[in-house]
Amino acid sequence: MEIDILKTLIFYGFAGVIIFFALYSIFAYRILYSLLAAVVVFFFTAGIYFLLGADYNAVIQIAIYVIAVPILFVLAIMFTSDKADKKTYLTLQPRFYFSFLAAGILFLALIYLIATSLSLDSNVAWLTSKQTIFINKYQMFNSIAEGFFSNYGYAFVLFSILLLVVVVGISTLNLIKERSDD
Amino acid sequence: MEFFIQNIHTVVLFPLWVFMLIIIGRFFNVIQSKKMTTILTLISTLYGLIFAIGAFLFIIRTPDYIFENSYSFLRIQDYVLNFGVYVDNLSVIMLLVVTTISFIVQLYSSNYMKDDKSFSRFFGYLNLFNFSMLGLVLSSNLFQTYVFWELVGVSSYLLIGFWYKKPSAQAASKKAFIMNRIGDCGLLAGTIVISYFMYQYSSLTNLATIPFVNINDIANYLYAYTTDFVFVIICILLLLGAFAKSAQFPLHTWLADAMEGPTPVSALIHSATMVAAGVYLVARLYPIFVLSDFVMHFIAIIGLITALICGYFAITQNDFKRILAYSTNSQLGLMFLALGAGAYAGGLFHLVVHAYLKSMLFLCSGIVIHSLLEQQDVRFMGGLRKHLPVTAICYLIGCVSISGLLFSGFFSKEMILGSLIEQKHYVYAVGFLLAAIMTVFYMFRSYFLVFEGKFKGENAPHKPSFVLNFSISVLAVFSIFIGFLVNHSFEKFVEIGGNTTQTNIFNPAFISISVSLMGLLLAWIFYNTKIKPIKIPILYQLSYNRFYIDNFYNFIAERIYYIICRVCYFVDKYFVDGVVKLSAFGVRGTSWVFSKMQTGNFQSYLAYSLIFLAFIFAGLMFAYTIIITWGLIGSY
Amino acid sequence: MIDIIDLIFNIGLYHYLFLALILFLIGFFGAIISKNILKVLISIEFMLTAVNINFIAFASFFDNIKLHGFVFSLFYIAVGAVEIAIALAIFYLMFGSKQSVNTEDYDELKG
Numbered sequence: 001m002e003i004d005i006l007k008t009l010i011f012y013g014f015a016g017v018i019i020f021f022a023l024y025s026i027f028a029y030r031i032l033y034s035l036l037a038a039v040v041v042f043f044f045t046a047g048i049y050f051l052l053g054a055d056y057n058a059v060i061q062i063a064i065y066v067i068a069v070p071i072l073f074v075l076a077i078m079f080t081s082d083k084a085d086k087k088t089y090l091t092l093q094p095r096f097y098f099s100f101l102a103a104g105i106l107f108l109a110l111i112y113l114i115a116t117s118l119s120l121d122s123n124v125a126w127l128t129s130k131q132t133i134f135i136n137k138y139q140m141f142n143s144i145a146e147g148f149f150s151n152y153g154y155a156f157v158l159f160s161i162l163l164l165v166v167v168v169g170i171s172t173l174n175l176i177k178e179r180s181d182d
Numbered sequence: 183m184e185f186f187i188q189n190i191h192t193v194v195l196f197p198l199w200v201f202m203l204i205i206i207g208r209f210f211n212v213i214q215s216k217k218m219t220t221i222l223t224l225i226s227t228l229y230g231l232i233f234a235i236g237a238f239l240f241i242i243r244t245p246d247y248i249f250e251n252s253y254s255f256l257r258i259q260d261y262v263l264n265f266g267v268y269v270d271n272l273s274v275i276m277l278l279v280v281t282t283i284s285f286i287v288q289l290y291s292s293n294y295m296k297d298d299k300s301f302s303r304f305f306g307y308l309n310l311f312n313f314s315m316l317g318l319v320l321s322s323n324l325f326q327t328y329v330f331w332e333l334v335g336v337s338s339y340l341l342i343g344f345w346y347k348k349p350s351a352q353a354a355s356k357k358a359f360i361m362n363r364i365g366d367c368g369l370l371a372g373t374i375v376i377s378y379f380m381y382q383y384s385s386l387t388n389l390a391t392i393p394f395v396n397i398n399d400i401a402n403y404l405y406a407y408t409t410d411f412v413f414v415i416i417c418i419l420l421l422l423g424a425f426a427k428s429a430q431f432p433l434h435t436w437l438a439d440a441m442e443g444p445t446p447v448s449a450l451i452h453s454a455t456m457v458a459a460g461v462y463l464v465a466r467l468y469p470i471f472v473l474s475d476f477v478m479h480f481i482a483i484i485g486l487i488t489a490l491i492c493g494y495f496a497i498t499q500n501d502f503k504r505i506l507a508y509s510t511n512s513q514l515g516l517m518f519l520a521l522g523a524g525a526y527a528g529g530l531f532h533l534v535v536h537a538y539l540k541s542m543l544f545l546c547s548g549i550v551i552h553s554l555l556e557q558q559d560v561r562f563m564g565g566l567r568k569h570l571p572v573t574a575i576c577y578l579i580g581c582v583s584i585s586g587l588l589f590s591g592f593f594s595k596e597m598i599l600g601s602l603i604e605q606k607h608y609v610y611a612v613g614f615l616l617a618a619i620m621t622v623f624y625m626f627r628s629y630f631l632v633f634e635g636k637f638k639g640e641n642a643p644h645k646p647s648f649v650l651n652f653s654i655s656v657l658a659v660f661s662i663f664i665g666f667l668v669n670h671s672f673e674k675f676v677e678i679g680g681n682t683t684q685t686n687i688f689n690p691a692f693i694s695i696s697v698s699l700m701g702l703l704l705a706w707i708f709y710n711t712k713i714k715p716i717k718i719p720i721l722y723q724l725s726y727n728r729f730y731i732d733n734f735y736n737f738i739a740e741r742i743y744y745i746i747c748r749v750c751y752f753v754d755k756y757f758v759d760g761v762v763k764l765s766a767f768g769v770r771g772t773s774w775v776f777s778k779m780q781t782g783n784f785q786s787y788l789a790y791s792l793i794f795l796a797f798i799f800a801g802l803m804f805a806y807t808i809i810i811t812w813g814l815i816g817s818y
Numbered sequence: 819m820i821d822i823i824d825l826i827f828n829i830g831l832y833h834y835l836f837l838a839l840i841l842f843l844i845g846f847f848g849a850i851i852s853k854n855i856l857k858v859l860i861s862i863e864f865m866l867t868a869v870n871i872n873f874i875a876f877a878s879f880f881d882n883i884k885l886h887g888f889v890f891s892l893f894y895i896a897v898g899a900v901e902i903a904i905a906l907a908i909f910y911l912m913f914g915s916k917q918s919v920n921t922e923d924y925d926e927l928k929g
Binding site (some may be wrong): 005007011056072076096177 | 834836846852856896
C-alpha cells in the first residue's frame with residue numbers, strides 16, 4: 001500500500017494546530033487573544049480545504065473569515081470591551097460540567113458509530129483510500145460555475161437579495177439607534 | 183273521590199315546595215313576613231288534610247283497595263328501583279293522623295313561637311318534617327321508606343337542636359341523630375339482605391326492591407329461602423331501625439333528652455308522628471315478622487321492658503316535659519308489646535289514640551311553661567287550675583284517657599288487653615297491667631302537682647291566647663270521640679289477611695279499671711292531700727337516675743369509642759392525607775425543577791440542547807448496534 | 819497491526835470527519851461556557867467551519883463531477899459572515915442599554 005507521507009504529515013499538522021488553537025480560543029483570558037486564535041484556526045482550515053482539492057473555497061474562506069469577520073469582531077471588541085476581562089472568563093456553573101459530559105458522550109457515540117460501521121464494511125479501503133483525481137485541473141472551476149449559475153441559480157439570486165436586505169437592515173437599525181440617541 | 187287518591191303525591195310535594203320557598207326566601211331576604219310563612223304552611227297542611235279525608239272516605243267504601251303508582255328511577259339491568267305512592271288502609275289512617283296533628287301543632291306554634299327570632303326557620307323545618315313524614319307514610323317500597331326515614335331523622339335533628347346556641351340542645355340533637363343512625367344501619371342492612379335474597383333466589387326480580395304491594399309474597403319467599411337463624415337475624419336488623427326510631431329499650435335514651443327542643447316539636451315529632459314511624463314500619467313488615475315466633479316474642483319482650491322501665495323512670499322525674507317524654511316512651515313500649523303479641527289492631531288503635539292524646543298533653547304543658555315564663559320544674563308549679571282553666575280541663579281529659587279510665591284510651595287499652603288475654607299471653611297481660619298502674623300514677627302525679635294545690639308564684643301567670651286554647655280543645659274533642667267512632671270497625675279496617683276476630687273488650691275491663699283506680703287512689707293520697715309521698719331511697723335513686731343507662735352510654739362513648747376515633751383520625755391525617763399531600767408535593771416538586779430550568783440564560787438552553795442531542799445519539803447508537811447484532815445473528 | 823497503520827497513515831474520509839466533529843464539539847462547548855458574548859460568537863463560527871469541512875470532505879470523496887458540496891460550502895461561508903454581521907449589530911444595540919458583555923446580565927427571560 002502506498003502511504004503518502006507528505007499528505008499525512010500535512011494533515012496531522014494542520015489538524016493539530018486547528019484543535020490546539022480552537023481550545024486556546026475558548027480558554028483565553030482576553031477576548032482579543034481568543035479572536036486571534038480563531039483567525040489562526042480559520043486560516044488553517046483553509047489549508048485543509050486545499051488538501052481536499054477545494055482551492056477556490058479556501059481562498060474565499062481566507063478572504064471572508066480571516067479578513068472580513070475579524071474586522072467586524074475587532075470593531076465590536078473595540079467599542080464594547082471592559083477593562084476587567086477577568087470577570088468574563090469562563091463560567092463554572094453546572095452547565096459547564098453537564099455540557100462537557102454531553103459533549104464527551106456525543107463524541108464517544110459518534111466514534112463508536114463510525115467504528116462499528118467501519119468494522120461492518122468489508123471494503124474499507126474504498127472509504128479510506130486517496131481521493132480520486134480530477135479529470136482536468138479546471139474541472140473544479142467548471143463545476144463551481146455550473147453549480148452557481150444552473151443548479152443553484154435560485155439560491156444565488158436569493159442570497160444576493162438576502163445580502164441586500166441585511167445591509168439595508170443594519171443601516172436602518174443604526175439610523176433608529178441614532179435617532180433614539182438624540 | 184278517586185281524584186284524591188290519584189293525586190295523593192301532591193300532598194307530599196306541597197310541603198316540600200313551601201320548605202324550599204321559605205329557605206330560599208330567607209336566603210335572598212325575600213320572604214320575611216311571618217304571616218306569609220304561617221299561611222303557606224297551614225294551607226299546605228290543610229291541603230293534605232283534605233286529601234287525606236277524601237282518600238279515607240273513598241277507601242272506606244271500597245274494601246281491600248290498594249293503589250300503587252311507581253316510577254322507576256334507577257335501572258341496573260333488571261334491578262329496578264321505584265319511587266311512588268302506595269295507598270291502602272294503613273297508609274290512609276296514618277295520613278289522617280299525621281295531617282291533623284300537623285295542622286293543629288302548626289296552628290299552635292304560629293302563636294307559641296311568635297316571639298322567637300327564628301320563626302321562619304322553625305316553620306321551614308316544620309315543613310321539611312311534614313314532607314318527610316308524609317313521604318314515609320305513602321312510600322311504596324322499603325328503599326323509599328329508608329330514604330324518608332333518614333329525612334325524618336334529619337328533621338328531628340334540626341328541630342331538636344333548634345335553639346342551637348344552647349350546648350344542651352346541641353348535645354341532645356346529636357344524641358338523637360346518632361342513635362337514629364344506629365337504627366338506620368340495621369334497617370338498611372336488613373333491606374339489602376332481603377333484596378339480595380329476592381334478587382338471587384326468586385325469579386321475580388320485581389320483588390327485589392321490596393314493594394309493599396307484594397309484601398305477603400316477599401315474606402313467604404324469604405321464609406322459604408333462609409334458614410331460621412338467618413331469618414331471625416334479618417328481622418332483628420329491621421327491628422333495630424324501628425327500635426331506634428321509636429326509642430325502645432337499648433336505644434331509648436335520646437327521647438328524654440329530645441325535650442330540649444321547643445314544645446311544638448315535642449308535640450309533633452316526639453309524641454305523635456316520628457316515633458310512630460317505628461310502629462308503622464313494624465306494621466308494614468308485619469307479614470315478615472309474623473312467620474317467626476321468636477321474632478314476635480322478641481318484639482313483645484323489648485316493648486314490655488321499655489314500657490316498664492320508662493314508666494318506672496317517669497315516676498320520679500321533676501321536669502314537666504321529661505315526665506311526658508317518658509310517658510310517651512312507655513306507651514310506645516306498650517304498642518310494640520301489642521304488635522308483638524299479635525294484637526295488631528289493638529296496637530295500631532293505640533297508636534292513633536295516643537298520638538292525639540300525647541300531642542294534646544304536650545301542647546298543654548307548653549301553655550303552662552309559657553305562662554310561668556319558661557319554668558319547667560314541676561316542684562315550682564301548682565294551683566294552676568284557677569288561672570288556666572281550659573288547659574286544666576284538657577290535661578285532665580288527657581290523663582283520664584291515657585290511664586284507660588274513660589274516653590278513647592279506655593277503648594284502646596281494652597282492645598290490647600282483650601287480645602292479649604284471648605291469645606293467652608298472660609305474662610304480657612300482667613306486664614301490661616303493671617305498666618298501666620305506673621301510667622296512672624305518674625300522669626296523675628303530674629296533674630296534681632301542676633294544677634292542684636297552692637299557687638307558688640308571685641304574680642298571676644298570663645293567660646294563653648285564643649289560638650292556643652283552641653288547638654288543645656280541638657285535640658281534646660278528638661281524643662274523646664275517637665274511641666267511640668272507631669270501635670270494631672277499626673279491627674276490620676286494618677286487619678291483614680282477613681283475620682277479623684272481634685275482641686270482647688268488656689270482660690277484662692273490670693280488671694283494668696280496678697287496677698287503674700288503685701293507681702289513681704295512690705296518686706291522690708300522695709299528691710293531693712297533706713301526706714308526704716313515700717321515698718324508698720334505693721328505688722328512688724335508680725328511678726331518678728334512669729338506671730344510670732345514660733351515664734353508661736356516656737362512658738362508652740367517651741372512653742372507648744373516643745380512642746377508636748383518635749386512631750382513625752391519626753390514620754386519616756397522616757396516611758390518607760399523606761398520600762394526597764405526596765402527590766401534590768410531587769407535582770410541586772416537578773414544577774420547581776422545571777422553573778429552575780428557566781434561567782433566562784441562553785447558554786444553559788444551549789446546554790440543554792446539547793444534552794438532549796447526546797441522549798438522542800446515544801439512543802440511536804444503541805438501537806443501531808442492536809439492529810446490527812440482530813441482523814448479523816439473523817444472517818447466520 | 820497493518821490495519822491500524824493503514825488507518826493512521828492513509829488519510830481517508832473519516833479523518834476529515836473526525837476533525838470536523840472535534841472542531842464542532844469544541845465550538846459547541848465554547849458557546850455554552852463562555853461568559854463573554856463575543857467569545858460565544860467566535861465559537862459559533864467554529865461550528866460553522868466544522869460543518870464546512872464536512873461538506874467539502876464529502877464532496878471531494880464522492881462527488882467528483884458535479885461537486886455540489888463545494889458550491890454549497892461557498893454559500894455557507896457567505897451565510898456565516900452575514901450572520902455574524904447581524905449578530906454583532908444586534909449585540910451592539912443591546913449593549914447600548916446594558917453596557918456589559920457578560921452573558922449573565924442578559925437574563926430578562928428568567929423565570
